[in-house]
């Protein structure tokens with residue numbers, strides 16, 4: 304794929320001593336722009352190693368505003384978006400070759416995915432006004448930012464971050480810190496040209512020895528094929544709203560039955576008072592655990608009165624605690640019949 308923006312991006316990477324594995328930008332019929340292996344990749348090979356110094360994190364974006372505490376106080380998504388919008392507006396930024404490759408994707412998204420309009424509706428313009436009002440006016444930055452950063456530009460930057468950022472602290476050693484801290488996000492040049500497939504298997508994380516964010520593939524790729532990473536266990540509804548695309552045969556697809564269940568529960572006040580009515584799902588290969596257990600209680604409730612149900616609740620709770628698999632053979636057979644009927648409807 305001959306692309307002037309890509310050529311200058313490659314030169315930009317080389318100037319920064321970023322050596323990437325044998326991948327190049329290419330256009331693919333199914334997925335659009337992505338990265339192609341120019342040599343065979345074996346299991347365990349690095350797909351990308353982004354030097355830590357090139358990761359666009361909130362710390363870096365805060366430096367743009369001279370370390371202003373007010374900017375550091377912004378949420379990280381807003382802060383990185385602001386950095387991108389600001390550098391895109393300047394036009395002569397040292398980040399321009401990277402920003403140019405990222406901006407190509409925006410046009411794809413707008414042209415191809417009506418759902419992006421929904422995503423735009425959810426973009427909160429607050430970070431922009433917060434950023435602008437917080438920027439120290441004595442430096443003239445506030446006035447310049449107000450003149451240069453339009454709402455459209457900021458929305459573009461917001462979408463770039465949304466669709467291209469990685470989460471840094473996902474490895475096992477950071478699991479504990481994830482419990483009490485927000486995930487730390489970053490833009491990672493070059494890595495963010497990799498497309499998603501739910502069947503790719505990867506190992507990803509910060510490598511202290513390499514001082515880089517490293518992704519290794521756990522599946523082999525022959526020369527000439529598209530190399531994928533896995534953005535996470537997302538169903539198509541999530542992929543569409545967050546990234547603007549869907550994949551066929553997505554094993555994470557599921558149907559939410561909350562509305563149907565709520566309708567049934569309206570007629571069963573006693574069961575409704577026991578169940579938390581949400582997150583009832585079924586997928587192609589799996590009947591959601593919450594859904595199945597709710598059906599067990601509802602079937603039991605349909606065969607008895609309120610007092611009878613209260614007597615049954617302890618044995619139903621045993622299923623929740625993993626102490627038993629069902630309340631009785633009879634009830635379980637009825638549950639299966641009811642689930643089948645509901646799914647056919």
Ligand SMILES: C[S@@+](CC[C@H](N)C(=O)[O-])C[C@H]1O[C@@H](n2cnc3c(N)ncnc32)[C@H](O)[C@@H]1O
Pocket residue numbers: 333334335336337404405407408411412466467468494495496497498499500545546547548549550
């Ligand atoms: C991190 S970027 C990947 C590189 C991007 N395709 C590009 O041209 O720069 C994420 C975006 O790529 C596209 N994408 C990723 N995986 C895809 C897939 N399997 N099918 C279609 N589009 C995909 C979507 O537009 C998504 O928002």
